[in-house]
Amino acid sequence: MELTVLGDNAAQNSAGGGCSAGSCGSTDHQVSHLPDHIREKVENHPCYSEKAHHYFARMHVAVAPACNIQCHYCNRKYDCANESRPGVVSEVLTPAQAVKKTMVVAANxxxxxxxxxxxxxxxxxxxxxxxxxxxxxxxxxxDIKLCVSTNGLALPDAVEELAKHNIDHVTITINCVDPEVGAKIYPWIFWNNRRIKGVKAAKILIEQQQKGLEMLVARGILVKVNSVLIPGVNDEHLKEVSRIVKAKGAFLHNVMPLIAEAEHGTFYGVMGQRGPSPEELSELQDACAGDMNMMRHCRQCRADAVGMLGEDRGDEFTMDKIETMEIDYEEAMVKRARVHAAIAETLAADHAKVSAPVMTVAAGTRPVQMAVATSGSGVINQHFGHAKEFLVYEASPNGVRFIGHRKTDQYCIGDDTCGEKESSLTTTIRALEGCEAVLCSKIGFEPWDLLEAAGIQPNGEHAMESIEEAVAAVYLEMAKAGKLEQAVITAAA
Amino acid sequence: MSLSIIESCVNCWACLPVCPSNAIYEAKPHFKIDAAKCTECDGDFAQPQCASICPIEGAILDQLGAAINPPGSLTGIPPSMMEAAMAEIRAR
Structure with missing residues (x-):
């Protein structure tokens, strides 16, 4: 059985290049095109549904310290509290501690x-x-959904057990389907009691990943595929990866940018391999989107992250604090059910409305990217200066679509050994490159002037409004003001 | 005849379950090998299992005290590059 893939619809794909319907227009479309049994599984999963990530929270428990492979973007040695990226944790938990932590967090x-x-x-x-x-x-x-993320090497042997525990969401990181490419990403694997290197290692890993993917799909377990975009190594190749995993029944593809800094001590960091620019990432996601639904809201969170996707409340729930917290889980479950029902109502009401704002602009009007400050619920409700990240939306005559996020805090700040010091405002403005407006609930004078000087129009007039409607409204204003009649202004000779 | 784990160990647990002799145990500040139990996997496997899965260069020593996985052997980062990068970071 092959699961229907988001955006896998002849009518939607007929446009050829350009924007694929799977990721265009209202993000509601992402979920509404799914068969009911899959939609039910993802509509409250923040990592599987872009819509859900505005409302629902997740957590990771770091119970799995050992690894059976080495990736060039990972270093098992470094563990910095200021860093936020996969593979980094502050404390490894025993299963008993993890269960306690999960229940405390779920109650809070x-x-x-x-x-x-x-x-x-x-x-x-x-x-x-x-x-x-x-x-x-x-x-x-x-009442809590369980999911797991794996490199896939041991996956075929674990499928039986995963199915037994009712795990209905699995993420496999698949960076390649060609062992020659794989050898540039994975220096070794531990397999059948040996450390195996090079192309041979990559070939085994790829075979196991593909076999695991097929086995999960055969059992009706939802599979998301994560890929790390490494410019010059697997960028073009990821289009083929996307085609293949879609054909095998993965329902969502998440292409993430490589994070590589020398201070992380990773192969790519030390060897000077660069990560992709937001434009390169977005272009590749668009190229893959013709083949399958793309996830664009991933925050590449830590293996011990807690809270909504854009935030990490891990500090509130360290083991020493958890030991002192008493909870009544039965009562908490009732409260959670109530909160979830209220969110579901909001979502249903939202769904009932015209899902995409109508764009009354001329067909040739150029698209515009805008940054949005939000702390959740799908509305513009955050002060510019409080935003640790901005969501980026693109408005065009086709509608409004979410295309990604920009972090404004560097991976490491506050320590002289970690990166250059830079005014956070300057950093923020640089992170918003390519955006022509920034929508927030409020903004101070100083950032207002600096943003304007950088060609980004601050806008605090749409506080508490739906993000998509607000972005559409600003786009229409820009069109009316005649700002969108020509291609992006280039310096005149 | 025994291998040993030194302080660069990051306590990732990978080695413990693969040891055929149950010679590895959790300890502070890092995992250790019980010299009385360690066989270096002789008779069980062609290569010592702990050193075949350990991700940290230099963390496991052979009976003569030499690193089984010397610098650069696992990450592929030439030691000179690693030193240059670390020196550059320190100089910031």
Missing amino acids: IPQMTVLGIAGPGDPLANPEKTFETFRELSEKAP
Whole structure:
């Protein structure tokens, strides 16, 4: 059986290049085109539905420290509290601690729907710890969805067990389907009691990943594929990866930018491999979108992240704090059910409205990117200066579409050994490059002037309005003011 | 005859379950090998298992005290590049 893939619709794909319907227009479309049984599984999963990520929270528990492969973008040695990227954690938990932490967090953050195990190593290279955690949680917290993220090497052997614990969401990181490309990404794997290197290692890993993907799909388990975009290594190749994983039944593809800094001590960081620019990432996502639904809201979170996707409340829930917290889970479950029902109502009401704002602009009007400050719920509700990230939307005659996010805080700040010091305002403005407006609930005079000077129009007039409607409104104003009649202004000779 | 784990160990647990002799144990500040139990996998495997899965260069020593996975052997980063990068970071 092959699962229907988002955007896999002849009518939608007929446009050929340009924008694929799977990721165009209202983000509602992402979920509404799915068969009911899949939509039910993803509509409250922040990592699987762009819509859901405005409303629902997730957490990762770091119970899986061991890994069975090495990736050139990962370094098992470094662990900085200021860093936020996959593979980094502050404390590794035992399964018992992880269960306690999950229940405490779920009781304190009622928007939480999902518990994932994503490392800091590979969950399936730590099968006892991973499955003990799942086993306990499926009994004690039956209202929480369980999911797991893996490199795929040990996946075929784990499928049976995953199905038994009712894990219905699995993410596989697949960076390549060609062992020659793989050899540039994976220096070694541990396989059948040996360390295997080079092309041979990559070939085994790829075979296991593909086999695992097929086995999961055959069992009706939802599979998301993550890929790290490494310019010059697998950028063009990822289009083929996207085609193949879609054909095999993965329902969502998440292409993430490589994070590589020398201070991380990774191969790519030290060797000077660069990550992609936001434009390169967006272009590749668009190119792959012709083949399948693309995820664009991934925050590449830590293996111990807690909260909504854009935030990390891990500091509030360290083990020493959790030990002192008493909760009544039965009561918490009732409250959670109430909160979830209220969100579902909001979403349903939203869905009932015309899903995409009508664009009354001429067909040739050029598209515009705008940054939005939001703390969730799908509305513009954050002060410019409080935003740690901005969501970027593109408005065009076709409608408004979400295209990604920009972090404004660097991976490391506050320590002289970590990166250059720079005014956070300057950093923020640089992060918004390519955007022509920024929509927020409020903004101070100083950033206002600096943004204007940088060619980005600040706008605080749409506070508490729906993001998509506000972006559409600003786009229409810009069109009326005659700002969109020509291609982006280039310096006159 | 025994291998040993030194302080560069990051306590990732990978080695513990693969040891055929149950010689590896959790300890502070890092995992250790019980010299009385370690066989260097002789008779069980062609290569010592802990050193075949350990991701940290230099963390596991052979019985003569030499690193089984010397610098550069696992990450592929030439040691000179690593030194240059670290020196550059320190100089900031």
